Amino acid sequence: MESVPLTWEEVARVYGRKIYNFAYRLTGNSDDAADLVQEVLLRVRKGLASYQPGSFEGWLWRITRNAFLDEVRRRNRRPTAPLPDEVDRWELASSPSADAEYSRISIGDDVQKALLELPYEFREAVVLCDIVGLSYEEIARAVAVPVGTVRSRIHRGRKLLRESLI
Amino acid sequence: MSHAGEQISAYLDGELARAEIDQLQAHLATCGKCAGELQEMQVVRSAVRSLPLLELPPGLIPEADAEVVPLRRNKGFLVGAAAAVVALVIAIAAIVTPSTPSVALEELNSRYGARASLDPAFGPAKVVVPDLGDILE
Numbered sequence: 097m098e099s100v101p102l103t104w105e106e107v108a109r110v111y112g113r114k115i116y117n118f119a120y121r122l123t124g125n126s127d128d129a130a131d132l133v134q135e136v137l138l139r140v141r142k143g144l145a146s147y148q149p150g151s152f153e154g155w156l157w158r159i160t161r162n163a164f165l166d167e168v169r170r171r172n173r174r175p176t177a178p179l180p181d182e183v184d185r186w187e188l189a190s191s192p193s194a195d196a197e198y199s200r201i202s203i204g205d206d207v208q209k210a211l212l213e214l215p216y217e218f219r220e221a222v223v224l225c226d227i228v229g230l231s232y233e234e235i236a237r238a239v240a241v242p243v244g245t246v247r248s249r250i251h252r253g254r255k256l257l258r259e260s261l262i
Numbered sequence: 263m264s265h266a267g268e269q270i271s272a273y274l275d276g277e278l279a280r281a282e283i284d285q286l287q288a289h290l291a292t293c294g295k296c297a298g299e300l301q302e303m304q305v306v307r308s309a310v311r312s313l314p315l316l317e318l319p320p321g322l323i324p325e326a327d328a329e330v331v332p333l334r335r336n337k338g339f340l341v342g343a344a345a346a347v348v349a350l351v352i353a354i355a356a357i358v359t360p361s362t363p364s365v366a367l368e369e370l371n372s373r374y375g376a377r378a379s380l381d382p383a384f385g386p387a388k389v390v391v392p393d394l395g396d397i398l399e
Contacts, residue, residue, distance in 0.1 A: 108323045109323075112318055112322070112323040113315075113316075113317065113318050116316065116318050116319075116322075117315055117316055120316055121313065126316075126319065130319055130322050133318070133322060133323065134322070137323065204312065204313040204314060207309050207310060207312075207313055208313065211310070222310060225275060226307060226310040226311050227310065227311075227313065227315075231277070232272070232275070232277050247268050247271065247272050247277065248268050250268075250271050250272075250275070251267065251268035251270065251271035251272075251303075252268075254271055254303050254306045254307060255303075257306045257309070257310070258302050258303070258305075258306045261305075261306060261309060262302055262305065262306070
């Protein structure tokens with residue numbers, strides 16, 4: 097039986113980091129990821145009152161995905177600088193072991209860059225699977241596509257990553 | 263069967279039924295192309311999963327600061343854990359018997375600790391640890 101967080105605070109505590117990592121890997125930008133976390137939690141706070149017991153993960157990630165896409169559409173409507181594609185170092189500045197941490201992150205720079213080059217649908221499927229850790233069934237519910245489509249997107253995404261990385 | 267295609271990713275993610283696994287494994291035993299693709303997909307999958315899991319910026323969610331909650335990995339994580347064990351064994355074997363594998367693949371393996379595991383059911387529990395008494399004898 098799936099355990100369903102009952103309060104907004106519990107959702108924030110349990111899923112905040114997951115949402116942040118989802119958004120960071122989709123955008124490559126920590127400020128955008130932080131904005132998305134706050135937007136998602138706002139929507140969760142509003143939506144929890146009417147939440148019907150079922151697949152909480154599917155519900156939460158559908159909200160997260162929709163919030164992300166809404167933000168992308170909003171930005172596309174206004175003339176601003178494009179999202180930077182390099183790792184933003186601000187979150188490391190206060191760490192006593194910032195150099196070690198940056199070294200750890202820069203190892204993944206090429207992987208992050210390759211992820212950002214994927215078409216959105218493939219990137220989203222790969223990130224939900226490999227970063228967030230959702231099953232194909234959970235991804236299908238979140239993205240509202242058949243499981244077979246999820247399977248296809250993940251595999252095609254990985255094949256494109258292979259061309260970039262290997 | 264024709265080439266395995268997207269079944270390979272589903273296999274690595276633990277998303278195939280037992281009958282599909284048996285069918286795929288039989289195919290992999292006779293198809294070098296698919297066996298190679300499986301290995302490369304495992305490298306790619308491990309590379310993405312090796313990305314650092316970032317902490318929330320301090321103060322972003324005060325409710326979350328008090329507790330560090332590890333990210334859940336789905337059952338495919340066991341494949342990754344098994345791959346890490348396999349990678350370690352391969353690394354030791356490579357020291358003993360140097361070979362000349364694909365440079366790009368080997369470089370990624372060394373960077374991300376990735377290596378294909380042909381059986382998703384394989385896990386660290388299957389690693390045989392010799393009894394201390396056997397070693398001392």
